[in-house]
Amino acid sequence: MSDEELAISMSKGDKRAFDELYMRYAQPLMGYFMRMLYRDRELAEDFLHDIFAKLIKKPELFDPSRSFKTWVYSVANNMCKNEYKRREVRKNTSSGLDSSYNVKDENRGVLSEVHDRQFGEDLKRSLEELDEKHSEVFTMRHVDGLSIKEIAEILQISDGTVKSRLFYATKYLASSLEQYNPITTR
Numbered sequence: 001m002s003d004e005e006l007a008i009s010m011s012k013g014d015k016r017a018f019d020e021l022y023m024r025y026a027q028p029l030m031g032y033f034m035r036m037l038y039r040d041r042e043l044a045e046d047f048l049h050d051i052f053a054k055l056i057k058k059p060e061l062f063d064p065s066r067s068f069k070t071w072v073y074s075v076a077n078n079m080c081k082n083e084y085k086r087r088e089v090r091k092n093t094s095s096g097l098d099s100s101y102n103v104k105d106e107n108r109g110v111l112s113e114v115h116d117r118q119f120g121e122d123l124k125r126s127l128e129e130l131d132e133k134h135s136e137v138f139t140m141r142h143v144d145g146l147s148i149k150e151i152a153e154i155l156q157i158s159d160g161t162v163k164s165r166l167f168y169a170t171k172y173l174a175s176s177l178e179q180y181n182p183i184t185t186r
Helices: 003-012 015-036 041-055 068-087 111-129 132-142 147-154 159-174
Strands: none
Touching: 003 041, 003 068, 015 041, 015 068, 015 147, 068 147, 111 132, 111 159, 132 147, 132 159, 147 159
């Protein structure tokens, strides 16, 4: 069944439909909340619980003519924005990249690991230098894996605006991280 069909079935009381939606979206939404909420696991878990509680209590909030994925990410995005406002730290939002991620390959050398760690730190710094609207679109596209159309619907902007912001962010990051480009560093 499609996500939309499951949401309709869930609104009619089908517990298995809810379970299936939970299985499909719990991990991706948890990752999204972790990135958007300063890597605060407890807060991310609370938000994940809240979003699924909303689905159970008010399934009619979902408009079946829309994509469920776009709708649920829109709700998640609005929840995060409300949290930012509540904390009054809108200018200091996290880029969602965590330098503590350390995937090790025993065959890799120390220099390579240091290089990768430095790249991650520089990428995070560069994303933080971008204004929020550009870093948000870049992160949604390249970290969350959302399509341009999905991002446009979630942020309630045009596809062209998403593309423009992605272009600007990519151009800025390419320039700011040029020392890591293997073509220009040879």
